[in-house]
Amino acid sequence: MKTGRPIFAVAPMIDWTDRHCRYFHRQISRNALLYTEMVVADAIIHGPRERLLSFDAAEHPVALQLGGSDPDKLVKAVEIAAPYGYDEINLNVGCPSDRVQSGTFGACLMLTPETVAACIKAMKAVSAVPVTVKCRIGVDEQDPEVALPELLDRVLDAGADAVWIHARKAWLKGLSPKENREIPPLDYEIVYRMKQARPGVFVGINGGIQTLDAAAEHLRHVDGVMLGRAAYQNAAVLADVDQRLFGAPEAEIDWNALRDRMMAYAERHIADGGRLQQVARHMVGLFTGLPGARRYRQILSTDAVKTGAGPEVIAAAFAAVDFSGAKEVVSA
Known part of the structure; x- marks a missing residue:
């Protein structure tokens, strides 16, 4: 290196x-x-x-x-x-x-x-x-x-x-x-x-x-x-x-696109015999400081561990978050 x-x-x-x-x-x-x-x-x-x-x-x-x-x-x-x-x-x-x-x-x-x-x-x-x-x-x-x-x-x-x-x-x-x-x-x-x-x-x-x-x-x-x-x-x-x-060009992250990519990844993992919780547990801290973050954490922490839980749990968690102040929180 x-x-x-x-x-x-x-x-x-x-x-x-x-x-x-x-x-x-x-x-x-x-x-x-x-x-x-x-x-x-x-x-x-x-x-x-x-x-x-x-x-x-x-x-x-x-x-x-x-x-x-x-x-x-x-x-x-x-x-x-x-x-x-x-x-x-x-x-x-x-x-x-x-x-x-x-x-x-x-x-x-x-x-x-x-x-x-x-x-x-x-x-x-x-x-x-x-x-x-x-x-x-x-x-x-x-x-x-x-x-x-x-x-x-x-x-x-x-x-x-x-x-x-x-x-x-x-x-x-x-x-x-x-x-x-x-x-x-x-x-x-x-x-x-x-x-x-x-x-x-x-x-x-x-x-x-x-x-x-x-x-x-x-x-x-x-x-x-x-x-x-x-x-x-x-x-x-x-x-x-x-x-x-x-030095990459400044650009705001597309949180909905992130959601969709993680849902697709979780779907593939589940199809291969995995469980949603194995993916979702790493996402719990994503929106610390944003309105709705507590509900987001609750959904991922409780619903993702349930038998048969699928990617729709990720969608529900993201839907709980207000992204309007995300840039300020990320840059803090």
Whole structure:
């Protein structure tokens, strides 16, 4: 990944950024880079590959995030994933959950940068697309001023094409994953310094970023910005991404066209044996702040889970919303 053109990404989020979520987000922004949930290498090797890896072509550009610490298993996972056509492979070095730690991957890999470098080198040898790393600034008692540059230097020497840095430490003991997203203090300045020291390297930033105004400010210092829950819980924020960050012509989103595309997508999913709720659950936060948003959420949250629910539930939910002030809410 070359520096120069900014990248705006929606962060990988377990149980959230599945294929239905990504399809929905792609209908709102053409340019945002979308990430899968973290998929463990062992699951790809031994589990239901089609369910774990398949996605709609409309989702591009889309990156696969892998979890693992065994170079051989990660190589096999990359090789299995290759025919699916992902635009990037990302290694998770930031998730602090107990389940991830028990598998010796995620944020605990910050403690063994040589292992991360070995994984990246092996993945790069078999990947035809960029291989990147998403990490924290450190874990537990590590000094980020020492631990972070050491990790970056090792993975870059191993061939990593980019690094995404969640600008918080992770505490591996004593804090839940939710607390690890909120309690350790943010340190954006250290991420800026990592970029300043490596001007030719793509460095992206993540953590606590809530608005496109904040994203634009970060892009004055780094190459990419990644929103997580702020983009998921109010997906309308994505409606301004293409124009504000990528220079696309200013245009108001056609909410009725979005409705129709999501209804058609849901109909196809149901015809393939899926359920409406699997699609609709990702759409609940779309109209936060608009008149009718509460009723919209109620309809999607209650009616979409009913047996036999179909795309007409999406139509009913959209009908409850007053779009007249949508531009002001999205741009806020």
